[in-house]
Amino acid sequence: MIEADTRLLDDPVWSSLTDRHAHLAQGDALARRYVAPISPIGALSGRTPAHLAALESLVAAGDDVALIGPNVPALAASWETLYASRLVQMIRPDRSPLPEGDARVSPLGAADVPDILELVALTKPGPFRLRTIELGAYIGIREHGRLVAMAGERMWIGGFREVSAVCTHPELQGRGLSRALVGRVVNRMLSRGETPILHVDNPNLRAIAMYLALGFVRRAEFPLLHARRGT
DSSP states (O other): OOOOOGGGGHHHHHHTTTTTTTGGGGEOOSSSOOOTTTOOEEEEEESSHHHHHHHHSSSTTEEEEEEEEHHHHHHHOTTTEEEEEEEEEEEEEOOSOOOOOOEEEEEOOOHHHHHHHHHHHHHSSSOHHHHGGGGGGGEEEEEEEEEEEEEEEEEEEEEEEEEEEEEEEEGGGGHHHHHHHHHHHHHHHHTTTTTEEEETTTTHHHHHHEEEEOOOOEEEEEEEEEEEEEE
């Protein structure tokens, strides 16, 4: 198993952007974010005026950023808050594999991005952009050619890998499709010696219950602030 320092999870976005995903990031020692076509997710190393100025240099007018972690600041009035909440960080220390079910699952690639964006717009599992798929491996389930469920990998933090973009079309929920996909994503992580983690919106009790049933446990909570910079 890959040696995993849990202290890196205390500021997960910053840890990912300064290490495993540094090549997909922009910024400096004060503020960092994924490059805009990949994701709006970012983090600050503090909450001083200098940190806020560094953040503004990374976000073009009219673009949005999703700040996650212990250093989410109060933004200036020129920013529009799109969503504010708290994310529950969950970790799966259990090394036993999960059931994968018998659903017909296929890998998702760049050609699938239009269908992915359509499903994401409908289910809202979190931000997904044209190049988000470069963050890890994504898989999906299609029925009659339509993408109806998906899951994949996002942040990479030392020996931890984040399960992300878990969603199922509302018309097909309750059939265990998300469980099957999470099982496959988790098992792939386990086969590489990684420890699965995830972040879920605190009000999403249904998802939290599913993850608890799959062996994840709560580890921490972080503020989430999704905001758009004014013109």
